[in-house]
Amino acid sequence: MQVNEFKPLIVAFCCNWCSYAGADLAGNNRLSYPADVKIIRVPCSCRVNPMFVLRAFQRGADGVIICGCHPGDCHYTSGNYYTRRRMTLLFSMLDYLGIEKERTRVEWVSAAEGAKFASTMNDFVSKITQLGKNKRLEDLRCKK
């Protein structure tokens, strides 16, 4: 049997009010998701400047996922609508440059959706594991 040694590094930006609470709920309910997911808590999904996503890749992430409240439910009313536009343009540009489109994702996860949080992360990690290491967006300037 071939053993896949590759463990991807995943950065998940989670908004404090929904998705971070969703991650908490997943934990409380003992739903497991891989430890390779590094959660960065942000006050709102729209705090995620497109540069944060690039920076994560630059520093060695293999996949980046942004999670926020469902459209219409943002704690600040409209933050995630801006996130949606920004990330649409960013993802489309990355795809245009030939970066694998599977490496970036946006998911809306509410505080009540612990199960969705866990399954989203499991799915994302398995997709990135199949894809392998991020070569196309790495930056040796920032590697230790």
Next chain:
Amino acid sequence: MQKISRDKLIKKASNLLNSGIVRCVLGWKRGEFDYDITPNVFTTEKELIDDFVWNDFCGANLSKYLVSKTQGVDGKILVFLKPCDTYSFNQLLTEHRFDRERAYVIAVPCEGMADINKIKQITNEGISSIEFNEDTLSISTLYNEEPIKIAYDRVLSERCLNCKSKKHVVYDELLGDDGEILESNRFDEVEKIEKMSSEERFEFWQGELSRCIRCNACRDVCPACTCEKCVFDNPESGVENKASANSFEEKLFHIIRAYHVAGRCTDCGECSRVCPQNIPLHLLNRKFIKDINEFYGEFQAGEKIGMRSPLIDYTTDDIEPNEAVNRRDS
């Protein structure tokens, strides 16, 4: 050749200078070579007569210079703007980068600007002088006895071949006749790249972007890039210097540069014009413009003063990011 004569521009500017309506004139001046024309501020009629230039190499978009030139001095500045330059002017006003009252805009019709690189492909280096005729340029070089005659349309710059508008969207005075907004094919190249496979796209951009020498000229010239402090000068940013290990690392610079002007880039083409490495930066800008048009409705930055950029706007039923990217492939 440009239809409006240099003399007409000088006369107009001199009258406004001499009558005290404007304090100085933002125009073009010859640089080291006939084809290397740079922006310049003129303060007297004599300076204009001696140095002012208006010909097929006046590609430089003068609108950005208003930001610094209107600061800390009194009076109005006369500025000559071609149709595409007026979009940048409006965009700068939208972003409150200078005071409209301080500028006196003279709209100059444009027949399209020549690309010196296309000329050099025909004549080679060593160009000593250029003469402008009705439909041709006569290029004298150090290595040819007779001047080489080239038809204008063979050496028109890429951005002018895909000109989006011959109409000035703002001015105080118009010289000659105004043109129309045009139907251009400016997204054709972008579509070609979109049709490639992911690997092909990666290869294509690696080939282009690896040539970047990080001179930052594309940023410096861009009328949409007017921040006083720039991320590319910040040593903490990780993208301030030339990548050393893998030249394709420069892509981060390019994504950030293009993204910073997304929704604000007027597609004036200055970045591609000044790039010493001939990197087709307009293909990055136009990708953003095309996506914005497709996802959020037609939008031309700088068309009117005060328009809201699509990136600081939204509707509740916008397309989802992953859906947008996947749709392209289906």
